Amino acid sequence: MEYSDYEKMLQGIREKTDFVPETAIILGSGLGALADEIDVKAVVNYSEIPGFPVSTVQGHKGRFVFGYIGDKAVVIMQGRVHYYEGYSMEKVTLPVRLMRLIGAEKLILTNAAGGINGDFNCGDFMLITDQISCFVPNPLIGKNIDELGTRFPDMSNVYNCDMCRIVRETANKKNIDIREGVYVQLTGPSYETPAEIRMLRTMGADAVGMSTCCEAIVANHCGFKVCGISCISNMACGVTDKPLSHSEVQETADRVAPVFKELIKEVVKAV
Secondary structure: OOHHHHHHHHHHHHOOOOOOOOEEEEEOOOOHHHHHOOEEEEEEEHHHOOOOOOOOOOOOOOEEEEEEEOOEEEEEEEOOOOHHHOOOHHHHHHHHHHHHHHOOOEEEEEEEEEEOOOOOOOOOEEEEEEEEOOOOOOOOOOOOOOOOOOOOOOOOOOOOHHHHHHHHHHHHHOOOOOEEEEEEEOOOOOOOOHHHHHHHHHHOOOEEEOOOHHHHHHHHHOOOEEEEEEEEEEEOEOOEOOOOOHHHHHHHHHHHHHHHHHHHHHHHHHO
8 A cells, every 4th residue: 555545545545534632542352432422523434435344243332432531532443454354464453544644643442352371361451561473474564655655664652651641540440440461472373373473472372363463563563552341252262261252342342331431431531
C-alpha cells in the first residue's frame, strides 16, 4: 500500500465525520459493548471505507465509533480483523495507522487471551508489559511508508511506561485486581497444543492470543503511545483438562464486561 491509499481512506471517513479523537481503543472478542455506552457523535462502518478490511469473526461488529468518555474524545474500533481471516499483516494493521491519521495520539489495545501463567484465573485482567511476536510476520515488512514512520523503529518501550502506570493507578483506585505480564501472539485460528504452551511458558509468556502484537508494532512505528490490557478468557491448552472453545471466550468476556468497561473508561479519563 502507498500513503495515498491511506489518504483515500481518511477522506472516506472525513466525508462521514470531522471528529478528531485524542485516544483510540481497540476492543477484543466479547468486549465490544463499551462502544455502545459512550456519548456517540458518529459511527462509520468498515464497509463504508474504500479499501478497508471487514472482520468476519462472530462478536465483532465492524465499525468505528466516535464520541466522548467524560470529556475525552475517543475513536473505538468495535471489532478488529485478524491474520487468520486471510488478510495480510498490512491489512490487519491498517486500522491502527488510519486512527493515527484521524488524529488520535494514544492507543489502548484490548484482547481476550489464554492464560499461560499458572497463577492466573479466568476473568483476570492482565496489563501487558511486553510482548513476543516472532511467530507472526512483522507487519512492517515491505516498502516503508516514510510519512508514517522510520524504517527501523525502536521497540524497547512498546507499551508506554506512563500509560502503564496510569492503568496500575486507576485499577488500584477502583479496587480492580490486575495482573501484569508478557503477551505472545500466534497466528490462530486453531488454539495452541499443550507442547506449544509449554514452549511459550519457557520463553517467558504469561498469556497468548491471536492479535495485538502486530498492532502494537505498527502503533509504535507511527507514533502512538500504547498500553494493552488482556482479559484472561480461558486457561491455555494443557493448563487445565478443559477443551477450549470460542464460546467460552465470549462467555468469560461477557461476565467480566462491567468491570472491564469501568476500568477502560477511567483509564481514558486519566491518560
